[in-house]
Amino acid sequence: MNAALLGVAAYLALGVLGFLGRGWLAGVLALAVGAGALIVWCPGFPESTLGPGPWGIRLIGDTVALGFWSLALVLHAAVLWEEQRRRGAFHPLLTLLVGTTLALVLSRDLFNLYVCLELTSLLSFLLVGYEGRPTSVWASLQYLILTTVGMILYLFGLGLVYGRLGTLALSEIGSLVGKGDPVVSIGAGLLLSGAAVKGGVFLLGLWLPRAHGRAPHSVSALLSGLVVKMGIVALLRLGEAFSAGPVLVALGVLTGFGGLVYALWEQDLKYFLAYSTMSQLGYMLIGFGLFGAYGGLLYALAHGLFKGLLFLSAGKAIVQAGLRRIGELGGRLSWGPAMGLAVGTWAIAGLPPLAGFAAKGVLGAALPAWGKWLLLALGVGTVTSFAKLVPLLRPRGGRLQLAGEIPLVLALFALSIWSLISHPFLLDPYLWGQSVFALLAGLLLFSLTRRLHPRLPQLTLDRTALTLLLGSVGITLGLLIL
Amino acid sequence: MDGQIAMVLSVLLAGLGLFTLIVRKELIFKLLGLNVASGGASLFLVAVARRAGPGVPIIGLGPAPAADPLPQALVLTAIVIHFATLALALVYVIFLTEHRHTQDVRHLERLEEE
Numbered sequence: 249m250n251a252a253l254l255g256v257a258a259y260l261a262l263g264v265l266g267f268l269g270r271g272w273l274a275g276v277l278a279l280a281v282g283a284g285a286l287i288v289w290c291p292g293f294p295e296s297t298l299g300p301g302p303w304g305i306r307l308i309g310d311t312v313a314l315g316f317w318s319l320a321l322v323l324h325a326a327v328l329w330e331e332q333r334r335r336g337a338f339h340p341l342l343t344l345l346v347g348t349t350l351a352l353v354l355s356r357d358l359f360n361l362y363v364c365l366e367l368t369s370l371l372s373f374l375l376v377g378y379e380g381r382p383t384s385v386w387a388s389l390q391y392l393i394l395t396t397v398g399m400i401l402y403l404f405g406l407g408l409v410y411g412r413l414g415t416l417a418l419s420e421i422g423s424l425v426g427k428g429d430p431v432v433s434i435g436a437g438l439l440l441s442g443a444a445v446k447g448g449v450f451l452l453g454l455w456l457p458r459a460h461g462r463a464p465h466s467v468s469a470l471l472s473g474l475v476v477k478m479g480i481v482a483l484l485r486l487g488e489a490f491s492a493g494p495v496l497v498a499l500g501v502l503t504g505f506g507g508l509v510y511a512l513w514e515q516d517l518k519y520f521l522a523y524s525t526m527s528q529l530g531y532m533l534i535g536f537g538l539f540g541a542y543g544g545l546l547y548a549l550a551h552g553l554f555k556g557l558l559f560l561s562a563g564k565a566i567v568q569a570g571l572r573r574i575g576e577l578g579g580r581l582s583w584g585p586a587m588g589l590a591v592g593t594w595a596i597a598g599l600p601p602l603a604g605f606a607a608k609g610v611l612g613a614a615l616p617a618w619g620k621w622l623l624l625a626l627g628v629g630t631v632t633s634f635a636k637l638v639p640l641l642r643p644r645g646g647r648l649q650l651a652g653e654i655p656l657v658l659a660l661f662a663l664s665i666w667s668l669i670s671h672p673f674l675l676d677p678y679l680w681g682q683s684v685f686a687l688l689a690g691l692l693l694f695s696l697t698r699r700l701h702p703r704l705p706q707l708t709l710d711r712t713a714l715t716l717l718l719g720s721v722g723i724t725l726g727l728l729i730l
Numbered sequence: 731m732d733g734q735i736a737m738v739l740s741v742l743l744a745g746l747g748l749f750t751l752i753v754r755k756e757l758i759f760k761l762l763g764l765n766v767a768s769g770g771a772s773l774f775l776v777a778v779a780r781r782a783g784p785g786v787p788i789i790g791l792g793p794a795p796a797a798d799p800l801p802q803a804l805v806l807t808a809i810v811i812h813f814a815t816l817a818l819a820l821v822y823v824i825f826l827t828e829h830r831h832t833q834d835v836r837h838l839e840r841l842e843e844e
Contacts (some may be wrong), residue, residue: 250783274794303800359804359807362808363811366811366815367811370811370814370815370818373815373818373820377825380825382825382826382829382830382841383823385822385827385829386828386830388822389757389819389822389823389826390821392815392818392822393751393760393761393764393819396764396768396812396815397764397767399765400748400767400768400770400771402742403768403771403772403774403775403808404741404744404771405776406775406804407771407774407778407801410778410800410801411778411781416800442746443764465804473798525828545805571823645842665824692747696829706839708835708839709760709835710755710835712749714752714754717748717752
């Protein structure tokens with residue numbers, strides 16, 4: 249535990265020190281200390297208390313924490329590589345953001361979760377608006393307002409649960425929660441709603457597409473790969489304590505298909521990737537809701553890797569071409585971004601042998617029959633939505649310069665390693681058949697629906713605030729019925 | 731004041747704040763609503779602390795039973811966080827007013843579409 253705390257402390261201290269100058273170097277140092285700390289504590293540690301007596305903060309170093317630590321460090325390394333030239337407050341803020349996510353995944357305590365969620369949000373607001381363009385500042389303000397509403401709901405839930413059960417430690421809450429206590433159910437509903445807003449769940453967290461679409465490119469990669477998953481981790485921890493698995497599954501199905509509908513017809517490259525993140529969050533929620541801590545973990549990590557790659561490549565492509573519309577970008581990209589997008593698309597479509605395939609295989613093998621169909625439908629939808637990226641994958645020619653593409657090679661390596669870890673699934677003919685079917689069905693659907701252009705409701709601030717409140721009422725009712 | 735009444739009032743306060751947030755169209759009023767709502771959340775935690783007793787939670791001060799010190803400590807943290815968030819939001823509103831010359835949400839959304 250001490251090593252993990254040291255890692256977090258080093259991240260926060262170096263983040264603050266970075267404001268004095270040489271923020272990039274401080275980030276690299278923090279990354280090195282963090283990686284060292286991870287190696288020391290990687291066998292994990294049982295739930296322990298930091299501080300005296302009943303007021304101590306509960307921490308745990310389980311597989312979830314371990315996985316998200318690795319993901320955070322890998323993504324931080326990728327962004328450090330991409331943004332070597334950025335000066336000023338960018339890298340210190342980034343280091344602090346990664347540090348708070350490291351602290352968040354360790355905590356097993358309602359209030360510590362709240363503080364970490366708020367800190368990650370505050371740092372994300374700053375980073376989304378960092379470049380000072382009115383569109384991104386407006387996106388950031390919408391993100392801020394909705395997240396704050398969610399956190400107000402969370403505080404009310406915290407008050408209700410603490411007032412009734414007298415503890416903030418999640419494991420004790422888990423043993424004290426009895427069936428049929430409406431006060432605790434309402435409190436749990438409000439807590440879950442707050443976390444769902446942070447996690448970009450459909451209806452509650454509709455700030456996501458705008459914030460991820462308008463943020464600086466490398467920040468989008470970190471937000472989509474890591475920061476939204478902090479809300480999902482909070483949902484997982486809360487869901488375990490209040491045994492709210494079915495609610496998580498319902499949210500997962502809603503998010504999966506809701507995000508998909510928007511992704512299908514979105515023409516702006518970064519908005520499209522943001523909607524796709526939303527629909528991918530559905531997989532994780534379904535996995536976490538049905539099987540607890542390890543259900544969606546592999547998927548969350550795989551998604552963090554390939555979505556990070558997709559956003560970084562999309563950012564490069566947009567900078568290169570000076571355009572954002574998917575239809576206009578075709579044939580204008582150089583080798584690097586085109587290859588990055590190709591690998592990311594291959595992985596997100598769940599095709600062998602990359603990480604998406606392995607993660608979907610692991611998740612699908614454990615699901616009941618209806619869940620397998622659901623997963624297949626989501627997979628077909630993902631292929632359909634990503635099919636419009638195919639014209640982008642043809643590079644405009646020119647020589648392949650390998651030196652600039654080291655991150656890409658690393659990403660490919662990391663994605664394949666994930667598949668090798670779940671080696672038995674790689675040779676299952678049923679899974680191969682399933683992914684080929686998803687590919688063909690998705691392409692067929694794409695060719696059928698490409699002429700359709702329905703007008704989906706715009707996600708304005710007022711509408712998203714209303715759906716947030718409606719969604720939280722829905723979650724609370726669901727927990728009351730449960 | 732009794733703890734129960736304070737709880738009900740804090741919920742009403744938060745409801746009022748959220749209502750303002752949704753109904754008003756100017757950003758400043760939206761932020762005011764948000765701030766009132768977060769005040770309601772803080773008040774709610776204080777009311778939860780008050781259920782243990784009316785006394786000051788310092789050893790050697792006043793007759794027992796004292797209020798629960800834990801939620802009061804949490805409220806302090808929450809107030810600091812709300813303050814920081816509000817300050818950042820106001821900076822963003824100033825920025826948007828300078829660059830877009832409006833605080834009306836509908837106008838800002840229209841500009842976003844273009």
